[in-house]
Amino acid sequence: MPPLEFVQKLKTKFGPVISEPAEFRGEITLNLSDAGRIAEVCEFAKTELGFDYLVDVSSVDNYGEDPRWTVVYHLRSLTQGNELRLKTEVSEEKSELPTVMTIWKTANWHEREIYDMMGIRFSGHPDLRRILMWEGYPYFPLRKDFPLAGKPTDLPGVAFAKPAPLEGGPFVTVAGGKDAIQREPRVRTPEG
Amino acid sequence: MRTNTEIGYDSKIEGDVIVTRVDAALNWFRKNSIWPMPMGLACCAIELMAVGASRFDISRFGSEVMRFSPRQADCMIVAGTVTYKMAMCVKRIYDQMPEPRWVIAMGACASTGGMYRSYAVLQGVDNIIPVDVYVSGCPPRPEAVLDALMKLQDKIGQQPVLTELTALAAFKS
Numbered sequence: 095m096p097p098l099e100f101v102q103k104l105k106t107k108f109g110p111v112i113s114e115p116a117e118f119r120g121e122i123t124l125n126l127s128d129a130g131r132i133a134e135v136c137e138f139a140k141t142e143l144g145f146d147y148l149v150d151v152s153s154v155d156n157y158g159e160d161p162r163w164t165v166v167y168h169l170r171s172l173t174q175g176n177e178l179r180l181k182t183e184v185s186e187e188k189s190e191l192p193t194v195m196t197i198w199k200t201a202n203w204h205e206r207e208i209y210d211m212m213g214i215r216f217s218g219h220p221d222l223r224r225i226l227m228w229e230g231y232p233y234f235p236l237r238k239d240f241p242l243a244g245k246p247t248d249l250p251g252v253a254f255a256k257p258a259p260l261e262g263g264p265f266v267t268v269a270g271g272k273d274a275i276q277r278e279p280r281v282r283t284p285e286g
Numbered sequence: 287m288r289t290n291t292e293i294g295y296d297s298k299i300e301g302d303v304i305v306t307r308v309d310a311a312l313n314w315f316r317k318n319s320i321w322p323m324p325m326g327l328a329c330c331a332i333e334l335m336a337v338g339a340s341r342f343d344i345s346r347f348g349s350e351v352m353r354f355s356p357r358q359a360d361c362m363i364v365a366g367t368v369t370y371k372m373a374m375c376v377k378r379i380y381d382q383m384p385e386p387r388w389v390i391a392m393g394a395c396a397s398t399g400g401m402y403r404s405y406a407v408l409q410g411v412d413n414i415i416p417v418d419v420y421v422s423g424c425p426p427r428p429e430a431v432l433d434a435l436m437k438l439q440d441k442i443g444q445q446p447v448l449t450e451l452t453a454l455a456a457f458k459s
Contacts, residue, residue, distance in 0.1 A: 226371075226406075227371065227406070228370075228371050235405050235406070240405070241405075242403075242404075242405075243403065243404075243405065244404065244405025244406070245405070251374070252374065253370050253371055253373060253374055254370065254373070254374075255370045255405060255406075256409070256413075257405075258399065258402075258403040258404055258405065258407070258409055259403070259409065260403055
C-alpha cells in the first residue's frame, strides 16, 4: 500500500479529526485533533492498514503553551515497510488519553515511562506505575519546569534525593573552538 | 646446609621463632587476603571483571575470592553509577558486611557522581557509606584498581588492630 493510500483510508474513516499529511524526508506525520480517539485510530491502523509494529511512544512538553503535551506514536508496517507518525495534543488539565496497550503490548512500558517522566496518564492501562523512578517519588522529572539539578526528596527506607551541585553549570561545549580550552565543556551563560 | 644468602631470619639461630608485633602480624593476615564484594552497577563493573581475569589477575594480591554475599566479604568495590533508587540497597549491603570492612569507590561516578549532575544520581557513594580509596577514571584502567588495592593494603597495614581489639574488649566487659 503506497503511503498516500493509507492516509486516504484514515481520512475517509475518521474525517476531519485527521489532519492533512505533513511529509518530511519520506516520513508521514498526521495530527489527530481528538486525543480521546487515539486508540480507535491505532486499532484501525493495525487491523486495516497493517501497522503491526509500534516503534515508540514519546511525549513532548510544550511548556508555556496550550495544550501543553504532545504525545507521539511511531508506527511501522513490517510487511509493507510503511512508516507513520501520529501526533496528538493533550491539555495539562486533562493530562490523560486512552492506552494503546490493548493494540500493541509493547506500549505497556512506553506508557509507563511517559507517566513516570511527564505525568501523563493513560486510561485503561492495566499497570500504570512508575518505571524508572521509585514508587512515591513526588515529581515528574522530564517536565520543563523541573530543575536540571533535581529537587530534594526523602522517602525513609526507600530512597532520598538531593539537588546535584551544578557549580554554575550546565556546562556547554562549543563546536569548532580553536583549542581544547575553548572546546571543553565550561560554564557559559547566554551573555558571555 | 650452608647458604651464602644473608637474611634477617636465620633458622639455625632462631629456630621456629619469628619476632614481630601482634599488630603487624594481624595486619599482614588481613591485608593479604581481602575478599572483595563486587558492587557492579555500571560499565566500571566490566573493567572490574578484567581485573579479576587472567591478564591483570587480582589474585596476585590475594583478592581473587570475589564474594557475592556481603557476609563473606571484607571490601566492597563500588563499580559504577549509584542512582538514588539503588543508594539504599548499596547501604543495606554494606551494613551486612562484617567488621573490619573497607570500601573502594571505583571510577568517577562512584566517587563524585561523575558526569551525571542529575536528579537521579547520588553525587558520590561517600554520601552514604565511608570510602577508603577513590579511583579516578571513566572507567579506570585495571592497573588503577590494582593500585587502589595496594593503597588499601598499605592503609590496612598501618591500622592499630590490637589497640582497637583491646578497646573493644574493655568496652564489652
